[in-house]
Structure formats: C-alpha cells, structure tokens
Amino acid sequence: MMNKPQKIIEELLIILLGLRMNILNPETIVSYADHIICSDENPDSLFIDLSLSSKNKNEMIHHLHTYIELNKTHIDxxxxxxxxxxxxxxxxxxxxxxxxxxxxxxxxxxxxxxxxxxxxxxxxxxxxxxxxxxxxxxxxxxxxxxxxxxxxxxxxxxxxxxxx
Incomplete structure (x- = not known):
C-alpha cells in the first residue's frame, strides 16, 4: 500500500469529490488515515489532519482540497x-x-x-x-x-x- 499522498493524488481527488457529493462517508476516510498513521513511522501530515478531522466532512474536504490544489499539476x-x-x-x-x-x-x-x-x-x-x-x-x-x-x-x- 502506498503511504505517501503524492503517490495517490488521483485517489485523493476522487475521495474529495465523493465526500463533496455525499457518495463516500467520512468514517471510511478517517479509518484509512488512522491505518496509515499506525503503519507508517513518519506519516504525512495530510493523514494526521484527516484523522484529527474526527469525521467532520467539511474539515476533511478543506484538508484534501488544500493538498490537491498545491499538487494539481501532478494529476494524471x-x-x-x-x-x-x-x-x-x-x-x-x-x-x-x-x-x-x-x-x-x-x-x-x-x-x-x-x-x-x-x-x-x-x-x-x-x-x-x-x-x-x-x-x-x-x-x-x-x-x-x-x-x-x-x-x-x-x-x-x-x-x-x-x-x-
């Protein structure tokens, strides 16, 4: 499994859209972020922010959107x-x-x-x-x-x- 957000930027974009449109639930994303935090010695701050969002959809959207905007040029x-x-x-x-x-x-x-x-x-x-x-x-x-x-x-x- 890839633990660096740069390597899964496209997945993060789809997660962002899914959250915005109520297709994906925040609990799933928090579980994923928690999994990364527990399995990685040095997790990216994005995963920590997502985990700390405590299932608050708007906060999660903010963190994902900010990260994606900074890395948009790398999206395939x-x-x-x-x-x-x-x-x-x-x-x-x-x-x-x-x-x-x-x-x-x-x-x-x-x-x-x-x-x-x-x-x-x-x-x-x-x-x-x-x-x-x-x-x-x-x-x-x-x-x-x-x-x-x-x-x-x-x-x-x-x-x-x-x-x-």
Missing part, C-alpha cells in the same frame, strides 16, 4: 478515469454518481480532448434519459459509460483505501 487524467471505472465496476458509484463525478471532475482538473467531449455528452445524455426526453434507457446509458471507461486500466489503490 487517465489514472483518475481508471479510478472512476473501478468504483463504477464495484458498484461503489452508481450510474448517477459516476456521471456526477465525471462532470465535476472538470471543475477540479482540466480534462482535455476526447475525454472532455465524451464527459459533457454523457452528462447531457443522462439528463435526457432521466427526464424521459429520449428513448434510450438507463441500462443503455450505463453500458455507454462502461464502454467509455473500459479504455482505462484498473490500477489503483482506491479499493484498499475504501476497505480499510
């Missing part, structure tokens, strides 16, 4: 998309959560090219399908999202983090 958009793929595949993120996280991702980091266009189209399509404006079903949209995310590898520490 393909790795972030692979993490979303894993969370969708494991049903930690449902269809709505996946679409919301994909859309909000562009507010956190600059998504480029093909991915940006697909994310905007999927968000629009979700709105149209959920309001029954088009004939496409939610299952078809979910398949479309899975097909898009299948382009990305499944290498991530996210499940270790969320299962602490």
């Amino acid at each position: 958009q393909n790795r972030v998309l692979s993490i979303i793929k894993i969370l969708n595949k494991e049903k930690i993120f449902n269809l709505e959560s996946t679409v919301m996280v994909l859309y909000r991702l562009n507010n956190e980091i600059e998504i480029y090219g093909f991915e940006r266009n697909v994310i905007y189209r999927l968000d629009d399509q979700y709105y149209l399908v959920s309001n029954k404006i088009v004939m496409q079903t939610m299952d078809e949209l979910e398949t479309e999202i899975f097909d898009f995310l299948s382009n990305y590898s499944e290498k991530s520490e996210i499940l270790n983090i969320l299962n602490c």
Whole structure:
C-alpha cells in the first residue's frame, strides 16, 4: 500500500469529490488515515489532519482540497478515469454518481480532448434519459459509460483505501 499522498493524488481527488457529493462517508476516510498513521513511522501530515478531522466532512474536504490544489499539476487524467471505472465496476458509484463525478471532475482538473467531449455528452445524455426526453434507457446509458471507461486500466489503490 502506498503511504505517501503524492503517490495517490488521483485517489485523493476522487475521495474529495465523493465526500463533496455525499457518495463516500467520512468514517471510511478517517479509518484509512488512522491505518496509515499506525503503519507508517513518519506519516504525512495530510493523514494526521484527516484523522484529527474526527469525521467532520467539511474539515476533511478543506484538508484534501488544500493538498490537491498545491499538487494539481501532478494529476494524471487517465489514472483518475481508471479510478472512476473501478468504483463504477464495484458498484461503489452508481450510474448517477459516476456521471456526477465525471462532470465535476472538470471543475477540479482540466480534462482535455476526447475525454472532455465524451464527459459533457454523457452528462447531457443522462439528463435526457432521466427526464424521459429520449428513448434510450438507463441500462443503455450505463453500458455507454462502461464502454467509455473500459479504455482505462484498473490500477489503483482506491479499493484498499475504501476497505480499510
């Protein structure tokens, strides 16, 4: 398991988005931070701050946001998309959560090219399908999202983090 926040910056970004949107709960993040603190001789101050947040979601969001803002240039958009793929595949993120996280991702980091266009189209399509404006079903949209995310590898520490 990686104990340095620089090595899991993409996972931390997804955790930040998940906390903001009430998809992930603070207790899980505190458990992970506590695990790192207990298993590392010299844990990063971010993990100590998260642990001391005492399950206060807003404090956790503040610490994560501050860290991510300082290290934003190191974020790999393909790795972030692979993490979303894993969370969708494991049903930690449902269809709505996946679409919301994909859309909000562009507010956190600059998504480029093909991915940006697909994310905007999927968000629009979700709105149209959920309001029954088009004939496409939610299952078809979910398949479309899975097909898009299948382009990305499944290498991530996210499940270790969320299962602490």
